[in-house]
Amino acid sequence: MSAKTTSITYAIRPATLGDAPALQRHCFSTQSLEEVTDYLRWCLRQRAQRRVFRLVAEVGGEAVANAQLTLRGPVAEIGSLVVAEAYRGHGIGTALITTLTDIARQHGAQSLEMGVQAHDERVLALYTRLGFVPHHRVESRLVPGGRVLYLRRAIGGDELQQQ
Numbered sequence: 001m002s003a004k005t006t007s008i009t010y011a012i013r014p015a016t017l018g019d020a021p022a023l024q025r026h027c028f029s030t031q032s033l034e035e036v037t038d039y040l041r042w043c044l045r046q047r048a049q050r051r052v053f054r055l056v057a058e059v060g061g062e063a064v065a066n067a068q069l070t071l072r073g074p075v076a077e078i079g080s081l082v083v084a085e086a087y088r089g090h091g092i093g094t095a096l097i098t099t100l101t102d103i104a105r106q107h108g109a110q111s112l113e114m115g116v117q118a119h120d121e122r123v124l125a126l127y128t129r130l131g132f133v134p135h136h137r138v139e140s141r142l143v144p145g146g147r148v149l150y151l152r153r154a155i156g157g158d159e160l161q162q163q
C-alpha cells in the first residue's frame with residue numbers, strides 16, 4: 001500500500017531485519033540497536049508461524065514508523081505503534097492500524113485490541129475515531145500512571161455481538 005499526503009509519500013510494508021538501524025534511530029532511540037534487532041528477529045520468527053505480523057512505514061527508503069499485530073485466536077492485538085515525531089499527523093498511524101486490521105480479519109480474528117495509557121487523550125481520540133471502545137483496564141507498574149486501558153473493536157461479521 002502506498003499513499004501521498006500533503007507533504008510526504010510513504011509506503012506500508014512488512015518489516016525486515018534490515019530495518020533495525022532505521023527503527024532504532026527513528027522510533028526506539030531509548031533502546032540499543034542490539035535490543036531492537038533481537039526483538040525484530042523474534043517477530044520475524046513468529047511471522048513465519050503466522051503469529052506476529054510486523055509492519056513499517058517507509059519514507060525515502062527508511063523505516064520511520066512501526067506497528068505489529070499479534071494473533072491470539074479470536075482476539076488479536078495491535079502493539080508497538082510508533083511514528084517518528086517528524087512524520088506524525090500525516091495519516092501513517094491510521095494506515096498502519098487499517099492494514100493490520102485487514103490482516104487480522106484475513107486470519108480469522110473477530111476482535112482487535114489495543115492498549116493505551118489512559119491519560120493519553122490524543123492517542124485515545126485517534127483510536128476512538130477508528131472505532132475502538134474502552135474494554136478493560138490492566139494495572140501495570142511498567143507505565144506512568146500504573147494503568148493500561150485496553151480498547152477493542154469488533155472486526156468480524158456480527159460486529160456488535162463480538163465486542
Ligand SMILES: CC(C)(COP(=O)(O)OP(=O)(O)OC[C@H]1O[C@@H](n2cnc3c(N)ncnc32)[C@H](O)[C@@H]1OP(=O)(O)O)[C@@H](O)C(=O)NCCC(=O)NCCS
Binds near residue numbers: 083089095116123
Ligand atoms: C499515536 C501515533 C502513532 C499516531 O500516529 P500518526 O501517524 O501521527 O497518526 P495519524 O496521522 O494517522 O492521525 C493523527 C492523530 O493521531 C493522534 N495523535 C496522538 N499523538 C499525536 C502526535 N504527537 N502527533 C500527531 N498526532 C497524534 C491524534 O488523534 C491525531 O489527530 P489530530 O491531529 O486530529 O489531533 C503517533 O503520534 C506516535 O507515534 N505517538 C508516540 C507513540 C505512541 O503514543 N504510540 C501509541 C501507543 S498506544
